[in-house]
Amino acid sequence: MRARVVAFAAGVAAFAAAPAAAQLQPEEQAIVATVEDGFESDVALLEKITLINSGSHNHAGVKAVADALIPEFEALGFTTEWIDQSANGRAGHLFARHEGAAGTTKMLLIGHLDTVFEPDSPFTGFVREGDTAVGPGTLDDKGGIVVIIAALRAMKQAGTLDDANIVVALTGDEEDAGEPLEAARKDLVEAGKWSDVALGFEGLSIRDGKDMGVIARRSSGGWTLTTSARSGHSSGIFSEYAGYGAIYEMARILDTFRRELAEEDLTYNVGFMAGGTPAHLSEDGLSATTSGKTNIIPSTAVARGDLRALTQEQNERVAEKMRAIVADHLPGTEAQIAIEFRYPPMAPTDGNHALLDKLNLINADLGREAMQPYPPSLRGAADISFVAPYTDGLAGMGPAGTGSHAEGETIELRSIIRQAQRTAILMSRLSQERPDD
Template identity: 30%
Template sequence: MDDRLRTHLTTHQRGMFALLKKMVCINSGSHNKIGVDAVGRVVTDALAGCGLSATVIEEEAIGNHLVVRTPCPPTDAGGVLLVGHMDTVFPADTDFTGFREDDTRAYGPGVIDMKGGLVAGIFALKALSAIGLLNRIPIAFVLNSDEEIGSGRSKTLIRQEARKSTCAFVLEAGGLNGEVVTARKGNLSARLAIKGRAGHAAFAGANKASAILEMAHKTLAIEALNDPDRGISANVGTVTGGIGPNTVAEHAGARLDFRFNRPEDGERLKNRLARISADTRVTGTASTLEIISGRPPMPAGDANQSLYARVEKIAGRLGIPVSSECRPGVSDANTIAQAGTPVVDGMGPIGGRDHSPDEYMIKSSLPRRTLLLACILADFAGKR
């Protein structure tokens, strides 16, 4: 079975890169609904003729989600869940556009995060269809449109599908040394707004109600929450405020990011952040804290390790190096883990510098990782 899948995918390598280029050249920033929906149509067209069903879940403000299913109904134990996202961090007006490649790398917005992973998922399914296995494997492939902005609209969908599944694979990028992800930290994203009292700087006394001054006190308190020994990171990422150097700032704002390994640490961070917000150091100012989004940790439990062992065995058979890692970034795998479903992430091709104008994919990794995914899925049909 491995050889049949390898032969099919080798024959269709040119098609993989053609599809990758087509998707990368469509801007699909999270808030570009037209672009994200266009990527969804490309996915549907690419899978036409494979006997799959495709359900579009309509959204008004963001792109539509897409759920693709094989014709095989889930067993009592459930099916296999694939998850990938169609949105990127690059907005419609980005200067980082187009697709280019050299001998070893491909470049472009979303090439590795995660349109390369989508291509791997699509061609794995196409390969299984070509050898007649899709009607023997219950697979649901969820392609969401809002992962880069916290999956606020798609979390419920992903959680529902996870609860119906035996296991899941998420198609985020693999590590540069072949790593796949068996654990992730949780995260918390928040916004802090401070209101003071405006005035002329020349006449402001020692008791001026400066929102920026209050923000400075809070910035130091928030940064003091960093605890590397416990795996906790706290970051004040952006700060805005004031209207000019000769004016006491009436408003200030900050965006905050936290990462943690344990659910209880996430709750503790929320409580401590609330106390910091409520503790006014500059008289005449008031603070408002808003929790924007968050994902629970994805622990490296026994179920994930067992699923990874299955991946490792198949990868060894294929001569594809893999290892496991805990990744500090978050993904939809965190939501799947919260549902209690074993999950391995980082199953997409290998690359780096994502979220930057230097984003790249190592081209040779795309066919290798697609083959690995196809053989893993075939394993659920009891084939070798």
Template identity: 30%
Template sequence: MTQPFSRSALASAFALSLAMGVALPASAAPDQQVQTDAQNYQPEALKLLEKLVNIDSGSGYEPGLAQVSDITVDELKKLGATIETFPNTAPDKSSHVVATLKGTGKAKILLMAHMDTVFKEGSAAARPFTIKDGRAYGPGVMDDKGGIVAGIYALKILKNLNFKDYAQITFLLDASEETGSEAATALIQKVAKTHDVTLNLEPGRPADGLVVWRKGSATAVVDVKGKASHAGVAPDLGRNAAMEAAHQILQLGKLGDAEKKTTINFTVINAGERVNVIPDQATAKADVRVAVPEELDRIEKDLARVSADKMIPETEVSTKLIRGLPPMPQTAESDKLVAMAQGIYGELGRKLTIEGSGGAADASLAAAVGVPTLDGFGIVGGNIHTPEEYAEVDSVAPRIYLLTRMIMELSAAHK
């Protein structure tokens, strides 16, 4: 990694060219060699996907994450990549992977995927990789082990073509995307700043789509202190923290703004320990999502302002907003990347849908440091984060083609 905290002049020039609409157009006819390789690699890619899916790699589960990392690193080393690993934030013992390929051109392209899933240990044994009616199933099959596979096989095709018209391709594999970590955030932002463009390999949307914007995330925390007393003998001597928390949930839950795509949903409530004791403490937490960063500032202020209106006298209410990933806004630069991707997919006679997502992702971190970013380059699937999560088998080859050609077009745009 070079110049870890500065954007190159090339990146600035690329951003300017995108804003002016100077990205190279994709040709109308498909690249026959890339198309043939992508189709021929599909069975092999599915075998690798099966191997990865059948390993438990929930966030924080170091043994499984190490296995996924080892398999992925072995594949990337075969392609000539140099490998660096970076420890996660303690006590998490997993490691992030940064693989680098050097070329002879000028473009610096960052690919990102993640090795962790939301599924607990034992999920792979309970629901191993299967294919039924054209869909592959298993924990993490599309989020995001399909993204890892798409990235590896796009790089394999480039190697087959002896394509080196880039200065550098970096493949960053996050070990804790689902939960987030300080180490991952710092690493992604440091690496992204040295690149001209980021393609995130989160799953393609069910309608065969890319993601052009994402909401940012935060957690609103409401703490209430009351006074304990016997719930049957002397309830009036107490100050019911649970009741006050319920009042706060009802009024603070109205702080969303549908017009600005801001949502606040209370999801966790804790109060008391015994049914016959008026609880003297309560905590409520809410999931907050915003499409524009200034809404986080507004929510933070409104939490404090509105919570001053209490229902139970002599209780103490405090609020805070714990910020997570920033929003990834749609920009003129990302729109030009979309146009490039749609042209490439059109070579196959396919149409990309374009959408946003309420879910946060690592792409937001790259976008936040000013790097043109587009998301959703993984294998198409649906029912994300559920036991019914699936990947469309027929999307494997087209998605590998899309990613391969996107790297080629981006490289050509930098000559």
């Protein structure tokens, strides 16, 4: 079912030509009402799981959130499985499965149990003021989990869940994935290969006050650059016998990156650097130390940064260009770069565009505006990217809010309603399709 990759701009107006939408069916009208009626119960569930600290390294807390959710899924007829990840340095993942009619669309719903806020974080609690609430993970991604449950509950009430083939994958380490990454994401990738459609429930993208559709997300990788040179008295700098020193070689490489790598949807940030005699990268790779004197040519320099691209082809092509730039040394210097691809890209495809078209038919039936594709350069990587090579997908199906990953993270509570209604109707319609026919 995988559709070919297309240029992002090609599909921006694709849904403009979509056929006129039909009216909501009676069961879809029931979904709309059920989600609305369940709003306060959904907020109560959000508060309950927000008050459980589930920083990625708080294994007991991540498991406690899963334990709080298991009864919610089982009440809807799902079988649940806790997939232990202690061998990979993390708590585990919660998978919930529902078997429906044979041959119909297989749907994968993706969210995560963990947050960036560890137990020692001063940002705690759940504070509601009207239709907003502040708390760690309310938006990213406990609010997304609540959207999933609200949508499934509405489908159950309306009778559209019976035929639906669904796997819900709630990872316990999205904010800081376990190692090795292949093992940490093995179960998710297998679910992606099983599915026909994947929906990612991180936060809703909004631009100029309008809800947007996420059909693409960029990759997230990293690089480590090390330069070395002969040290000596600074009076010899630039000479044939002394060369240019490690810092000038580092500066040459980074500035050449800046000048020669620029292209659409690509970024390559330098997170930190250090140079001197010597410079050392810390064991965890998150800091560096150095020392030196102004009259000594520096012997070493280190820098680390990230690399984000829209397609795997762009990833690999840019990485080769980076390696070529690094290899063109200044006299008297050496340099090495190590590039690691971690989160793959979710490239824009015909299939992803077609899913957004279907969602926009639902928006029309609900009396809402069509959702334009959100620029992928404005979103980070996510777990849905791991399944993007195998299935069509939409991301950004979670609630709206502000301040993800920061103290004061806020959710717009009533956005749970519109996202759950969209999701439930979309899944209900997909559950009646037979993608292999």
